Amino acid sequence: MSIIKLSDKDKLVQTEAIEELREYFGARSLSLGRKLTFEVMTYGCQLNESDSEKITGMLSSMGLVSCAEQGKADITVMNTCSVRENAEDRLFGNLGVFKTEKKKNHDMMLVICGCMMKVPENVEKIKKSYPYVDLVFDPQQLFNLPVLMRDCIRDRKQLINIGSEDYIAEDDFFSIERARKFRALVPIMYGCNNFCTYCIVPYARGRERSRSFDSLIGELKEIASQGYKEVMLLGQNVNSYGIGSEDGKSFADVLEETCKIEGFSRVRFMSSHPKDLSKRVMDIMRDYPNCEKHLHLALQSGSDRLLKRMNRPYTRKEFFDIADYFRKEIPEGSLTTDIIVGFPGETEEDFECTLKAVEYCRFDSAFTFQYSKRPGTPAASFKDQVPKEIVTERFGRLLDLQNDLSYKSNLAKVGNSYEILIEGESRAQPGIFTGRTISNHLVNFTVPEGVSGDLEGRLAMVHIDRARPYSIDGFMERFTDV
Ligand code: SAM
Ligand code: SF4
Ligand code: F3S
Numbered sequence: 001m002s003i004i005k006l007s008d009k010d011k012l013v014q015t016e017a018i019e020e021l022r023e024y025f026g027a028r029s030l031s032l033g034r035k036l037t038f039e040v041m042t043y044g045c046q047l048n049e050s051d052s053e054k055i056t057g058m059l060s061s062m063g064l065v066s067c068a069e070q071g072k073a074d075i076t077v078m079n080t081c082s083v084r085e086n087a088e089d090r091l092f093g094n095l096g097v098f099k100t101e102k103k104k105n106h107d108m109m110l111v112i113c114g115c116m117m118k119v120p121e122n123v124e125k126i127k128k129s130y131p132y133v134d135l136v137f138d139p140q141q142l143f144n145l146p147v148l149m150r151d152c153i154r155d156r157k158q159l160i161n162i163g164s165e166d167y168i169a170e171d172d173f174f175s176i177e178r179a180r181k182f183r184a185l186v187p188i189m190y191g192c193n194n195f196c197t198y199c200i201v202p203y204a205r206g207r208e209r210s211r212s213f214d215s216l217i218g219e220l221k222e223i224a225s226q227g228y229k230e231v232m233l234l235g236q237n238v239n240s241y242g243i244g245s246e247d248g249k250s251f252a253d254v255l256e257e258t259c260k261i262e263g264f265s266r267v268r269f270m271s272s273h274p275k276d277l278s279k280r281v282m283d284i285m286r287d288y289p290n291c292e293k294h295l296h297l298a299l300q301s302g303s304d305r306l307l308k309r310m311n312r313p314y315t316r317k318e319f320f321d322i323a324d325y326f327r328k329e330i331p332e333g334s335l336t337t338d339i340i341v342g343f344p345g346e347t348e349e350d351f352e353c354t355l356k357a358v359e360y361c362r363f364d365s366a367f368t369f370q371y372s373k374r375p376g377t378p379a380a381s382f383k384d385q386v387p388k389e390i391v392t393e394r395f396g397r398l399l400d401l402q403n404d405l406s407y408k409s410n411l412a413k414v415g416n417s418y419e420i421l422i423e424g425e426s427r428a429q430p431g432i433f434t435g436r437t438i439s440n441h442l443v444n445f446t447v448p449e450g451v452s453g454d455l456e457g458r459l460a461m462v463h464i465d466r467a468r469p470y471s472i473d474g475f476m477e478r479f480t481d482v
Contacts, residue, residue: 044081
């Protein structure tokens with residue numbers, strides 16, 4: 001499979017399609033007497049959220065406006081996730097409503113993209129059972145959305161475009177419309193070469209490809225100058241950034257250079273693979289005050305036997321060594337993880353190794369998943385699948401243990417004050433604001449009398465007075481960014 005770097009010429013083709021669509025939607029708006037609207041529905045991880053910001057940017061450039069009412073937009077884009085079966089079920093569960101809506105609104109267009117569209121069974125299902133879906137394309141064709149939309153509208157029939165090539169575009173290929181005014185999601189690399197035996201991502205997202213160092217840093221400086229306080233460097237395995245590149249730059253170089261950029265109060269990254277996380281990365285986390293003190297490092301299983309079967313090339317001991325180093329160097333930091341319960345062949349003994357590993361590492365929080373069989377992955381054909389009731393029972397035990405650890409981690413914050421980057425006001429509870437510490441602990445807090453207005457993106461000291469299982473509560477003392 002080849003990797004194609006998109007050029008200025010490719011960008012021109014897309015820009016022309018955007019212009020044509022702008023004219024077309026403008027004319028439709030005039031005859032309808034209202035602006036045409038769009039909605040982007042995002043499933044899955046931050047990489048999909050980042051892709052959706054690009055989709056939103058493209059749709060806005062076409063003159064469409066965001067729709068206030070869910071499910072009623074003229075153009076709906078569903079950006080899907082395939083990582084577990086329940087993510088897929090959510091899409092098919094939501095599709096049905098559009099059948100009746102489309103009968104009422106002839107301008108309505110339904111677009112489905114994202115990782116699920118790289119699974120042939122899903123595309124077949126859409127072809128067969130959902131003829132009212134207008135356009136389907138895979139994640140590598142994201143840049144091609146304007147041309148595909150134009151062709152689809154012109155030909156007035158279902159258009160399915162699933163490519164076999166991996167593309168890489170610098171982010172300035174797109175005009176990005178960011179979802180949060182304080183946070184910039186910046187993919188530094190695409191794809192994954194790790195082929196963990198349970199995982200669909202390498203098939204959905206293609207081979208690893210890193211963005212060029214110089215243009216990445218240039219873009220990050222631009223983002224900081226636009227006033228974004230937080231940047232999140234994204235990749236399925238950020239530690240493989242630059243492997244094999246000519247300039248020899250590594251993820252540690254990207255991280256350090258980003259931390260040096262004036263204006264970023266928080267530099268975050270996601271995800272790290274234990275097999276090649278360097279000590280230098282943890283040293284940078286320790287040494288730069290604006291580098292988040294939070295390491296998300298997926299353990300997956302605490303059993304060496306299962307790690308091998310999962311094609312995760314590290315041992316529990318190697319994982320513990322990283323955890324020990326992190327805890328020693330960054331004692332105020334938080335360590336979080338992903339764990340899969342019920343991977344094929346998991347015995348009670350393997351599962352107990354996972355529980356012991358969780359206890360040893362004292363994770364501050366964890367995403368715990370029941371193994372989900374992904375068609376086309378090696379583990380899907382392993383003969384020794386674990387019965388559902390055993391998986392559910394083990395999952396409950398793991399959850400109990402982790403909830404206890406998460407609560408203890410939150411409890412340790414009580415009585416202290418921390419600087420919080422404010423994310424906004426709670427919709428459910430007006431007057432209560434939320435934000436995060438630099439260790440990524442979620443904080444709900446009240447503000448002093450007289451403080452009001454839009455606080456999103458502000459920095460403030462918050463005193464913590466109560467711990468909950470998944471968050472901590474407190475009250476704001478003062479702003480720290482004035
Ligand atoms: N690249 C990241 C890493 O390796 O740390 C993980 C990205 S993946 C999108 C997020 C998590 O989903 C994985 O760490 C794994 O725990 C979980 N996951 C992936 N495939 C799964 C499957 N088939 N069943 C259950 N959980 C799965
Ligand atoms: Fe999936 Fe493994 Fe790649 Fe993470 S590293 S995306 S779990 S294949
Ligand atoms: Fe899902 Fe694709 Fe992310 S499968 S988790 S959206 S890379």
